[in-house]
Amino acid sequence: MTYKIDTDVLGKVATQAVGMPLENGELVTRAIEALAGEYPDLIDRTPGRWVGSKAGGILGKVRFLYFSPREYIVIFGSPSGTQGFSGRYKHVQIHKFLIAGQIDWYDIESDDITCHTLLPGGHATMGKGQARGMTIHPGSWHIEYGRGAVATTLPFAMMDTLLVSLEFESVRRSAVEFAKLVKNRIPASR
Template identity: 75%
Template sequence: MDLGTAKRPRIRSMSYQIDPNVLHRVAKQIAGLQLDGDELITRTVELLNGEYPDLVDAAPGRWVGSKAGGILGKVRFLHFSPREYLVIFGSPTGTQGFSGRYKHVDIHKFLIAGRIDSYDLESDDTAPLPPLLPGERTCLERGHARGLTIHPGSWHIEYGRGAVITTLPFAMVDTLLVSLEVESVRRSTVEFAKLVRRRLRR
């Protein structure tokens, strides 16, 4: 036996509970059904609960107002842990602004309705990125930033992977300090607390 090999420490890969490929499959299924309104969101949550019953509650959650980087919309929290989060985000009337720049988190988006246009802020290319259409996916890799236009009636599954806690200042500061919208921050805190309690009960 090679003692040098035997003594070499084993490197353990960090595992995650949610698979982006599963989320993409759900988004494609929802996009194919061409649902509208509450039925669109209800069916999406049902499918996500079917894939991750221990993480996503099938019961209707509460919508919370969110403004970050100028992007104003409605968010429903589905799962939150130190290394992953899962939400549904969208706007009935459309919105645009800054994606944020996350140095320790990758942000995956899976569109279930509408359209999202974007462009890379540092690219030498002045052309926009290909539009995100229902059933498609995109990923804002850590350290990158984009300008976004979310068209009216657009809704997507958003999955963050990494040091999730580092995203909270960007998500909260605009809502609290710029918009002075204390109630949205309060509601977000309540929803976070529910998810944490659910996680601790498992």
């Protein structure tokens, strides 16, 4: 199965963003510009809206950059830090490319009882069906890329925000951002 996004290219983009200042959004702006440079037909350079996200107890800010039935790209992070459950995606492989901060994680069900650390410029992959405990340290931001049946991630991505936090506005904003990305991918009728 072929995909439009290449993980090696995302790794290169993440490395280019590492070291950029967090102030005034320069880090995120640089990452988006580099992604749009690599994928001009997929990534829109115009500023999008940050949306609050709480999934598996992990609370942060997400910026949607690309969404299709088989792939997505977002920038996710937390100025103050957060921790929780990664989710288990049986039909999607998740890649994280850290551009600032630190993420510590451990596999929940493997025999491995060690903690792993992701540092800026690093790349971690969570295979289909895997689940992790995670700590995202303050000031941590990453490019997240999902590959597979993307729609199957949405219940986990939305339910904590909707049913536990009762934060309807964030769910509404997420739906609006998804709709904009999908609309921009549909060719105009002639």
